[in-house]
Amino acid sequence: MRIGELSERTGTPRRLLRYYEEQGLLLPGRCQNTYRSYEESDVDRVLQIRGLLDAGLPTRIIKQILPCLDKPRVIHFPDATPEMLATLERERDRMTERIRCLARNRDAIGAYLEAVRGG
Incomplete structure (x- = not known):
């Protein structure tokens, strides 16, 4: 899906999605025309990011724990x-x-x- 659809489905402005990408929180693929391409799983990822930000966690902490998120709202950090x-x-x-x-x-x-x- 493209950035507009992700924005609509998550209620997150496109500019903020690009910021998440700059911070390394969201890693979209690229189409041949260089447009960002998002997976279905990115919908949950954006909602996780927003929830963690709303809870007051800074992006530097979120970036560290994001790889440990198995599914929405469940954190698993074995190491x-x-x-x-x-x-x-x-x-x-x-x-x-x-x-x-x-x-x-x-x-x-x-x-x-x-x-x-x-x-």
Whole structure:
């Protein structure tokens, strides 16, 4: 598939897909006319990348763990180094704190809406 279809199917702008390629996160093939060519599996790969970015992981970490992703949302890393494990633990802890913050903000907005609506 071409970049436009991948963009449409994943809800990811073409410019961002090209950025993922520049970062080594996505590796499209090339057609004879030099257009990018994506596989069906790239749909899941883009969704994985977006999910990891949304969770707050930087692209340098994502690039390291992407080869270990067996299928969407499942990470398998058989040769984890102590440094990689420590990095992932730090990232997990940072995500946990972001989740707490988001939950507090969600609850505050919910309380405000309830108060405004008189409920």
